[in-house]
Amino acid sequence: MEDATARGWLASEEEIAARAALMWQRKLKSRAYIEEQLKKRGLPIPPAAEDDAQTARGLIVKKFGNLSELDAEGRVKAQRYLLNRGFDDRTIKKVLNVEE
Numbered sequence: 781m782e783d784a785t786a787r788g789w790l791a792s793e794e795e796i797a798a799r800a801a802l803m804w805q806r807k808l809k810s811r812a813y814i815e816e817q818l819k820k821r822g823l824p825i826p827p828a829a830e831d832d833a834q835t836a837r838g839l840i841v842k843k844f845g846n847l848s849e850l851d852a853e854g855r856v857k858a859q860r861y862l863l864n865r866g867f868d869d870r871t872i873k874k875v876l877n878v879e880e
Contacts, residue, residue, distance in 0.1 A: 797823035808839050813866035836867050836875045847876070 784790045791799075797818055804814045811832045818825050840847055840858050850858060855876050862872045 793823055794826070798826045801826050805835070808835055808842075808865070810835065810866035810868075810871075812868060816866075832867060832871045833874050836862050836865075836871055839865065840875065850876075 800818065800821075800823065801814050804817065811828055815825050837847070839862065840850075843861060844850060844854060844858055858876060859872055862875070863869075
């Protein structure tokens, strides 16, 4: 194993973690989800490449259309959708502009 790493046949843990994080970012997973998966696999957590709010907005637009056209029921559905994707409440409220 050490010989294969020394010869460059195996990637380092940092490279594997960065590739895995990029894969999950492309699948529009939340930062919390990515960190949880990396911790579960014992890999280091790379710096965030994209803001969670930006990812959440992209998901909402892709799934529900324009944010400004969502009614109250649509916002509730969008909120549940984002919660199930691993986004935290603060990010969801920020994206949906929900008043507390």
